[in-house]
């Protein structure tokens with residue numbers, strides 16, 4: 332395909348950011364795992380940004396809990412260092428900075444020791460009393476998932492989940508408790524059910540906020556708006572007009588320091604069961620009957636119910652798994668997965684998955700959804716490409732069927748925006764038709780996913796959190812694939828670090844006459860503009 336690009340038709344979203352982000356209600360943010368990586372990299376920067384934007388109320392305190400023997404002051408210093416390291420741009424002016432840090436308190440406790448919880452409980456009650464914070468408790472478990480259930484039990488045993496029945500002056504004062512947990516939620520359907528039963532002994536489903544940070548990304552949230560607020564898209568959003576959907580979430584990093592977790596999880600459990608399926612749901616769901624949390628989540632669940640479960644023999648046909656070998660990235664040699672620190676030398680854990688999915692309902696019948704995700708790939712990008720059906724061949728300007736299909740690409744990260752590829756006459760020619768791309772870039776700085784999700788949880792808005800039946804059905808889909816991975820029944824394909832994955836994954840869409848479209852970041856860098864790879 333010759334791409335003649337005489338200059339893209341460009342625009343930007345003219346948005347006023349965060350207008351919907353109201354100030355959070357008064358509450359105590361009780362953070363287990365306060366010295367861990369997640370807290371330092373994501374949670375403190377997110378809380379500080381919310382503070383800077385005046386989205387945290389006056390009556391707010393953060394209680395950090397971890398084993399290290401810090402005091403309030405040394406904990407505050409840890410937060411300051413974390414911000415300096417991971418989010419220097421979030422640093423407020425000196426006075427504000429101090430005021431934020433003064434909201435942080437620390438309690439040294441070992442989450443595996445029941446005897447440590449009474450001290451946590453008495454500090455919670457002391458802070459609430461001293462600061463006039465109503466019984467509004469947001470528990471965040473930024474810790475290993477095997478601790479979720481024991482910690483929930485201890486929260487209950489120490490009385491921390493007991494909201495009391497004292498009369499309140501108004502609804503805003505009505506007590507509440509909520510639990511935020513990270514993935515992984517189990518490692519298969521059975522273990523997820525056991526975990527869920529344990530949590531449900533202490534928290535109601537409406538009090539459990541299961542984070543999937545992809546749902547906090549601006550452009551993932553934007554999929555709904557793009558589809559349902561545009562007469563241009565919604566009427567054609569079906570199998571009659573759409574030929575295929577491709578979802579790529581590629582990373583350039585390797586396993587980093589997370590081998591202990593990742594070597595047991597692999598790309599299927601780490602990315603597909605949650606983030607990638609969430610994007611499938613957002614792309615495929617029906618419009619909700621009401622803009623209410625449960626109505627939206629009901630529609631997402633229906634997508635999972637319609638997702639064709641693959642039998643083992645179908646897994647061989649529709650799924651590719653791979654593992655990176657050594658290669659070259661940014662001009663430097665990088666080592667193979669099996670040589671990464673902490674990885675078993677014979678590990679058969681997949682670092683790459685590609686798959687072809689089908690959603691068996693009226694809207695999507697016959698439309699393949701291709702997905703691929705992996706570590707040590709050529710580019711860091713998350714992008715969704717919708718390919719529309721080809722035009723008839725016999726049009727006078729398309730005598731040999733050389734017209735390229737229309738593409739809509741939704742760029743989730745690092746670039747945020749959408750682009751649409753249409754066909755137009757090349758200026759100055761009689762009937763030479765060339766694809767042109769219209770780019771819409773998000774130019775305002777979007778809030779970080781965690782910032783948005785924390786604020787939602789503070790407000791009790793669970794729209795962009797994963798409901799239990801979503802988790803359960805996602806495992807139902809993933810379990811047979813994971814089973815086919817064991818004992819090498821589905822071969823583990825090697826791929827060189829810095830590439831697009833195993834060659835057989837590149838061929839996956841070819842069976843139906845499609846190909847992976849290059850991502851927009853690639854096209855800009857390489858000037859390819861959506862040529863097939």
Ligand code: BG6
Pocket residue numbers: 544582601602713
């Ligand atoms: C996490 C996975 O959930 O998502 C990581 O555990 C992965 O392995 C990360 O690197 C990717 O997130 P993002 O926002 O960088 O695409």
